[in-house]
Amino acid sequence: MREGxxxxxxxxxxxxxxxxVAGGYPALQGSNMSEKRQDFLAHHDWIRQALMFxxxxxxxxxxxxxxPPCSEQADASILFIETSGCLPMCGHGTIxxxxxxxxxxxxxxxxxxxxxxxxxxxxxxxxxxxxxSKVEKVRIYNVASYLAHKDxxxxxxxxxxxxxxxxxxxxxxxxxxxxxxFPGLESFSADQVLHYSPRVREAINKVVDCVHPLDPTxxxxxxxxxxxxxxxxxxxxxxxxxxxxxxIDRSPCGTGTSARMAQxxxxxxxxxxxxxxxxxxxxxxxxxxxxxxASVGDxxxxxxxxxxxxxxTGHNTIWVDSEDPYAYGFEV
Ligand code: PYC
Numbered sequence: 001m002r003e004g005x006x007x008x009x010x011x012x013x014x015x016x017x018x019x020x021v022a023g024g025y026p027a028l029q030g031s032n033m034s035e036k037r038q039d040f041l042a043h044h045d046w047i048r049q050a051l052m053f054x055x056x057x058x059x060x061x062x063x064x065x066x067x068p069p070c071s072e073q074a075d076a077s078i079l080f081i082e083t084s085g086c087l088p089m090c091g092h093g094t095i096x097x098x099x100x101x102x103x104x105x106x107x108x109x110x111x112x113x114x115x116x117x118x119x120x121x122x123x124x125x126x127x128x129x130x131x132x133s134k135v136e137k138v139r140i141y142n143v144a145s146y147l148a149h150k151d152x153x154x155x156x157x158x159x160x161x162x163x164x165x166x167x168x169x170x171x172x173x174x175x176x177x178x179x180x181x182f183p184g185l186e187s188f189s190a191d192q193v194l195h196y197s198p199r200v201r202e203a204i205n206k207v208v209d210c211v212h213p214l215d216p217t218x219x220x221x222x223x224x225x226x227x228x229x230x231x232x233x234x235x236x237x238x239x240x241x242x243x244x245x246x247x248i249d250r251s252p253c254g255t256g257t258s259a260r261m262a263q264x265x266x267x268x269x270x271x272x273x274x275x276x277x278x279x280x281x282x283x284x285x286x287x288x289x290x291x292x293x294a295s296v297g298d299x300x301x302x303x304x305x306x307x308x309x310x311x312x313t314g315h316n317t318i319w320v321d322s323e324d325p326y327a328y329g330f331e332v
Pocket of ligand 1: 062252
């Protein structure tokens with residue numbers, strides 16, 4: 001039956017929501033999180049739609065479901081849910097999930113302050129710092145990230161020609177740096193980000209193929225990152241990441257920060273060991289670091305890490321009643 005009661009812990013990571021579904025979720029088929037993600041999308045996607053879209057969620061809503069580990073060395077697994085589907089990896093989602101899960105005793109780490117997590121994009125490591133019962137900082141050692149396409153020219157209706165890079169950090173990002181037809185985020189409004197991003201996404205996916213060399217279920221340049229000068233002391237760059245159909249990440253975006261570091265390393269603007277402080281559209285910060293070199297198939301890559309914080313905002317027991325005409329959500 002497509003109805004149920006879901007116990008959720010609501011939180012935000014640097015301003016972007018993370019609804020952790022901690023009770024009421026289904027068991028999934030598959031031996032790893034990539035297979036379980038496919039099973040969820042095929043058989044249980046109504047849960048995502050009900051919990052992410054209006055009237056129980058909103059365009060920016062994003063969340064996760066915590067599962068037992070898939071591999072022997074891991075402490076837990078995460079399935080990411082949001083309005084656009086189930087992402088292979090989500091940085092702000094991981095920071096929020098770890099914070100909520102540790103503060104509520106939902107994970108028993110094998111080593112205090114450290115976690116190994118199975119996610120659809122692979123396996124990630126976590127370091128977290130606690131002050132009493134509160135988690136203060138979470139650092140994600142993310143999946144290998146690489147610059148997939150460099151200097152691709154696209155035509156975007158209303159803006160004209162743009163030259164962009166496409167970089168992978170757990171999702172594929174079309175990165176729009178300042179140029180003749182894009183003055184930079186400082187002179188580009190949130191409404192313009194929402195208006196032009198779907199056009200950029202459509203244009204880029206017509207001219208390049210983005211398929212992860214090691215997991216063909218991870219595909220498509222789904223996210224668009226517009227960049228600009230930072231406003232916060234110590235920050236190296238500012239970004240607005242568009243995801244879903246009408247969302248701008250309020251956090252600096254964890255997979256986007258990883259993709260951006262991979263782009264900057266490939267362009268000689270960052271080196272192994274360098275820190276990269278990324279500012280979001282609302283001024284919140286993630287501290288990235290280029291940990292080491294790596295490869296993804298034939299591509300040179302990096303192993304990035306990203307640190308941020310999250311706060312729990314409340315508990316939310318959500319009913320999905322199949323007799324409610326808006327049980328599975330809507331978009332305006
Ligand atoms: O933090 O990786 C991230 C993310 C992806 C989409 C929204 N946030």
